[in-house]
Amino acid sequence: MPAKVDHDARRKELLSASFSIFARDGYAACTMRGLAKALGVSTGTLYHYFDGKDAVFVAMIRQLNGELIASANAELVTGVTPEDRLQVLLAFLARHLDQLQALIRIALEYHRHHGDPASRAWLADITRQYVHTFQSHLSFEDPSEARVMMSLLVGAIVHQLLDAESVDLFEHVAWIRRALSDES
C-alpha cells in the first residue's frame, strides 16, 4: 500500500519549487523557515522529505542540472554538422541564461560555505557534465578546448554578475563563436 501521495513525486515538486527561492535569496539567506513558508509547507514537512538544508540544496541543484543537460542533449542531436550544433548550443544557452546565471551564483556561494572538499565533489561532477556535453557535440580536436569553452561561458556569466551594466552576454557569445571559427 504505497502512501496516499507518491513520496518521490512530492520530493521533486518541492525541489522544483525550491529553485526560485534559492535563486532569489541565495543559499545563506534562504532559511528553512522561509523556504518552507514559500513552499506552503511546515519546516517539519521539509525535514520529512530531506535531511537538512544542504540536502535540499544539493538535490535541487542536481535535479535542475540533470534536466538542463538532458534537454540540451536532446536539442543537440538535431544538429547535423558541428557548425549546426554550435548554433543550437548557443541558442540553448541564450534561452536558459537566467537559470544558468542563478545556478552559478548559488553554486559558488554554496562552495564558499563548505571548505570540506568531499562536500564539494558533486559540484565538480556537474561541471564535468557540462564540459562533457560540449566535448561530445562540438567535435573539439583537443579535450582541453571543451574546458576552455566552459571557462569562457562561466566567465561571461560571472563578469556580468560583477558589473551588470557593462557586460552584454551576446557580445561575448559572438566573440566566442568567432574565436572558435578561427580555431578550426
Add this chain to the structure above:
Amino acid sequence: MPAKVDHDARRKELLSASFSIFARDGYAACTMRGLAKALGVSTGTLYHYFDGKDAVFVAMIRQLNGELIASANAELVTGVTPEDRLQVLLAFLARHLDQLQALIRIALEYHRHHGDPASRAWLADITRQYVHTFQSHLSFEDPSEARVMMSLLVGAIVHQLLDAESVDLFEHVAWIRRALSDES
C-alpha cells in the same frame, strides 16, 4: 594632526591583516569576534575603526585592489610594444593568481549576501578598473575586447574553483594568448 595619521595608518594595518582571514574563511564564516582575535584586538576596537563587518570587508577589498592595480600599471609601462605588455600582464597575473582567486571567491560571496544594487556598486567599480587597465595597455581596437578578456580570466579562475582537478590555469592562459594573437 598626527592623531589622524596614526588613525589611518592603523586602519590600513588592520585591513592588510584582514585579507588573509577573509580569504581563508570566506565572508560569511568570518566572524567579527574571530577577526578581532586574529588581528590581536578586541571587537570594540574593530568597531572603533570601522562601521561594521561590511565596512571592514569593502575597505579591505578596495585597498587590496588598489595596490594590485597600481602595481600592475607600474609593470605594464615598462613594456614597449603591445606584445611586450601582454607578456608582462600575463606574468603579473600568474604571479598573483592566488590572491586573485581569493579575491573573486570572496567578492562573489559578498555579492550574494547583498541584493541591494547600491551596495554592489563598488564591485562594479573595481571590475571596471581591471578592464580599464587591459584596455589602456593592450591596444585593443574594440573596447569590448577588454571586457571579453576580463571574462576569460574570471571564467578560468571560477572554473577552477568549481572543478579544481580538471582545470589547469596555465593551459587556459596559453589558449587566451593564442586567441588574442589570432585576433590581431
Add this chain to the structure above:
Amino acid sequence: MPAKVDHDARRKELLSASFSIFARDGYAACTMRGLAKALGVSTGTLYHYFDGKDAVFVAMIRQLNGELIASANAELVTGVTPEDRLQVLLAFLARHLDQLQALIRIALEYHRHHGDPASRAWLADITRQYVHTFQSHLSFEDPSEARVMMSLLVGAIVHQLLDAESVDLFEHVAWIRRALSDES
C-alpha cells in the same frame, strides 16, 4: 470477542519488544519514530495501541516488573529455610542484573522528567512490590529491614552506574549477605 484478545496480545508483543529499545537509548533519547521503526510498525499504529510515549513506557515497565516479580516469587517458594531463600534470591538477582540495571536507569530517568507526584505513583508501587517480596520470603523481624535491603541493592546498582570501573556488584552482594547474617 477475539478482536479484543488480539488487540491485547499485540499490545504485549509491542511492549516486550520495546524494552530493549528503551533500555538501549533511554527514555528521552528514544523517539516515537525510532521506536516505531524498531518495532516494524508506523507511528500511527503505535498511537493506535497506546495513548502516547509515556503510556508505552509506563505499560512496558509495569509488564516487565510484573514478569520479574512473578518469576522471583516462583523461585523463592522452592526454598525451605530463610537461608535457602536468601541464596535463591541473590542468585535470581545475579541472573537478571542487566535487566534490573536497565530498569533502574530508565525508571530514574523517567522520574526526572515528571515532576508531578501523581505520575510517579506507579514507580512507588513497583518499588514496594520488590520490598514486599523481600519481606515475604526472607523472614525479616522488622519490616524496615526489607526496605534497607532494597536500598542496598539499588545503591550497589546505581553506584556502579556512576563509576563502572571501581564497583564490583558481587563484592557488594557478598557484603550484604554477611551483614544480614550478622543481623540474625
Add this chain to the structure above:
Amino acid sequence: MPAKVDHDARRKELLSASFSIFARDGYAACTMRGLAKALGVSTGTLYHYFDGKDAVFVAMIRQLNGELIASANAELVTGVTPEDRLQVLLAFLARHLDQLQALIRIALEYHRHHGDPASRAWLADITRQYVHTFQSHLSFEDPSEARVMMSLLVGAIVHQLLDAESVDLFEHVAWIRRALSDES
C-alpha cells in the same frame, strides 16, 4: 587592564545560582533560555561564559561537589576517634541531604543522556572523591568497605526518590551505623 568584572568570579556566581535551577527542573527540562532568564542574563551571556549547556552543567556539578567535599573534610578533621568521625560524617550528610539528593538525581539523569564513556568520566571522578573521603576518615580495614558505604548511602537516597513515602533516611542511617559497629 583586567575586565571591569572579574571573569572567573562571575562564572562562579552563575554556577552557584545555576544549581537550584537544574535541581528544580532536571538536566533535560532545564533549557538555556529558562536558565538564562532565571539567572537574570541573556542566553548570549551564558554562552559568553560557558561553551554550552553541558559545560554549564558539568562545571556546576564540579564546583558544588568541590565545596561539599572540602566542607566535609574540614568538619571531619575535628573528630578524634573513628567513632567521632562517623558521627560527624552522618551529621554532615543529614544536614546536606537535600543537596545530595538533588545532586544524585541530576547526575544520574545526565548520565543517561550521554552514552559516551568519555563524557561520563568526570562523574566517576566525583564518585571516587566521596569514596576517598570515607576511606580517609573512617579507618576502614578494607578499601572495599568505603565503596560499600557509598553504595548504602546512594541506595538510601535513590530508594527515597523512587518511593518517597515509605523510606525514612534516618532509619537507614541508623541501620548503617549499626552494621558498621557490628563489623568492627
Add this chain to the structure above:
DNA sequence: CATGAATGAGGGTTCATTCAT
C-alpha cells in the same frame, strides 16, 4: 583609544502528536 561583557533576534533542527486516507 581600548576593552570585553552583554544583548537578543534568528539560525538549523527535532519530535510528540494528529488525521486523512
Add this chain to the structure above:
DNA sequence: TATGAATGAACCCTCATTCAT
C-alpha cells in the same frame, strides 16, 4: 486496523553590534 505525511512549538546555539568602564 494501519499508514506516514504534516504540523509547529521549542530546542541549543551563533554572532553582529552596543556600551559602560
